[in-house]
Amino acid sequence: MTKQKKRNVIVGQSGGPTAAINSSLAGVFRTAKDRGYSKVYGMLHGVQGLLEGRYIDLSDHIRTGLDAELLKRTPSAYLGSCRYKLPGINEDRDVYDKIFKILDDLEIDCFIYIGGNDSMDTIKKLSDYAIVIGSEIRFVGCPKTIDNDLALTDHTPGYGSAAKYIGTSVKEIIRDGWSLETSNGQIIIVEIMGRNAGWLTGAAALSKGEDCDGPDAIYLPELDFDVKAFVKKCKELLKKKSSVVIAVSEGIHTKDGTYISEMGNATDYVDAFGHKQLTGTARYLCDLLSNEIGCKTRAIELSTLQRAASHCSSRVDILEAYEVGGAAMKAADEGDSGKMVVIERLSDDPYQAGTEVKDVHKIANDERLVPREWITKDGTYVTSEFITYVRPLIQGDVAPVMVDGIPRHLYVPGYQELL
């Protein structure tokens, strides 16, 4: 790099929010400032908002060290998110020209995008286009997803906090289930996010310990779901205990590819990427069990809280998200483009990890699933290897800043109107 003068940075957030995505934003901002960039812009609602000319100067929002600490503790995408998919370069060059015009007008040197698979597709295309037109803007991706399904990285920021919330909540649900006796027993089905990857659902096993048996079965979307075998397993479990708790992924499906959620009252909603919106897996299975066994059932969806529960976030996760944001900024500053920062694990125990930079072409649109050998042979639980992998990622807390008994988030006057 022989640039004489550092100009500006722009950063965006994309895809589903997490409890850690704003910590990465704080990390990008801090490192950009530390490395002498003039302005750090935040695009509102990602590339989609940028195309509409919507962005803010982050210095108006992160004004003090306390603001940065609040931002780390603020759930949801501070800048707003989007699920916008860039067209192929050959399909529509106008969109690209428009984006680069905006970036040039803002005198952008570095473009950081915090997101998952689809967001890395954006980094890939924009960095490719920069080569095509000879632009010197560097495009670097910063990984983020509760789903933990990005390729080439040991794990993704956001996953650890979601896993901690899931392990904690499932443990409380299990304990609650012990309190009341029911004549025919009860089965509680907890539905957890993760369309194709079972990383989150497997985290339900974190509730298992010296004081809790953990869920009685865990069904990941990596394997086909056998409805008959499931009912049989539930019957057997009810013979042994009066309160059974089962964790299922929203994405479990039968051998022919039919989602369980489609078997009941599924909605036909699809997002911009053509993903089917799944709801009601637990509800369907509860109806099924009531019908087949006649036991009491309860369907619990952890819903958006599993990605938004900053009050229960993991310290390891929040700090790593911050570091990864800084590392993405560093990489762009030092001339990398078309890259994503990844986390490399050096050791499980004691847990040690560092960051590296990898080619985004090898990452985008690729999904990392739970390995078959980390799921038990009968497909109804995760193995101890899975727990060894996830346990370090949920360690420690980030105490919320409590004001009037409720966690405080970052908010500057007029902020919501911007979104």
Add this chain to the structure above:
Amino acid sequence: MTKQKKRNVIVGQSGGPTAAINSSLAGVFRTAKDRGYSKVYGMLHGVQGLLEGRYIDLSDHIRTGLDAELLKRTPSAYLGSCRYKLPGINEDRDVYDKIFKILDDLEIDCFIYIGGNDSMDTIKKLSDYAIVIGSEIRFVGCPKTIDNDLALTDHTPGYGSAAKYIGTSVKEIIRDGWSLETSNGQIIIVEIMGRNAGWLTGAAALSKGEDCDGPDAIYLPELDFDVKAFVKKCKELLKKKSSVVIAVSEGIHTKDGTYISEMGNATDYVDAFGHKQLTGTARYLCDLLSNEIGCKTRAIELSTLQRAASHCSSRVDILEAYEVGGAAMKAADEGDSGKMVVIERLSDDPYQAGTEVKDVHKIANDERLVPREWITKDGTYVTSEFITYVRPLIQGDVAPVMVDGIPRHLYVPGYQELL
């Protein structure tokens, strides 16, 4: 009191569990021991379990000060709970004779029951029967319910922690809703417990502050729910903002007394097995809005987590629950019977409260609802008086004892098999 020698105490838990009910149990145990009682028995699954001869010696479970601290942080009824209603004394004396035989065999002086309305009915009947047969056993009630609907007490232990969890979670849900833009806007309906009393649903307003607008509307079960007005209100809200969050009680009902959750039933909603299904209130309203407005919707039930989320409990609540347990034990020790401990608020700001003892005959089977004047005129929110009332009850935290990244609960070997 002229008793020469103190003998034993028995304590039970009844009704829906809370995050604070075990703190009261710890309080009863401590005060009983401090006041020189020999054994403190815990009936398993309340009076129902006692009738089957199921009880434990609490000294086997609360062995150390650390155990007591863990118990305070353990959700769900440690002793197991029940929803058993004693027959009237004139209906079935055998049940009473059986209970008193067991109590006499265990050399019980004091019987403490931690619970809500139905549990106080048990205290009332047993203390009445003691008079009938000339028994010297004292029966005292210790209030507990997340519903906060017990008469004569300012509030009930368990409510503050549930309110804190609801305020915190609703705030995170609101923030999460800001992240993604949807073309026609989205409405998120959060369903909160409380069949007849709106204390819990009103607590959603605790999310409102300098950094959050709070939910856009709150519907309590104290008022009739007007479906048409609700749809109209939602349409208006969507004109003003793209993400709308509404809190509803599970018990909202139309003027003729039909629960909203029953309306899915009335309109021939059947599950995948052809059975009429009582859909959730939030689910029904979301389906309705999708149909009437065509916006994206999301139904979120806080489910059992709102009563079991010890990881987010209120310090005021946990400490008061402990004190109230101790006060119940003290009252029984000093000769009170047929009484319940109540909390009297001395001041809102600074918050000060103390305990008193009141006649359980004036409490049992009576429901305390949110006063009409604490609900806005148009019936879609709570007033500042409501917030002034609840705010002190959610103050402070009880840091969970974290082991391997997950909160630790009290568990002694073989404990679960007892339940």
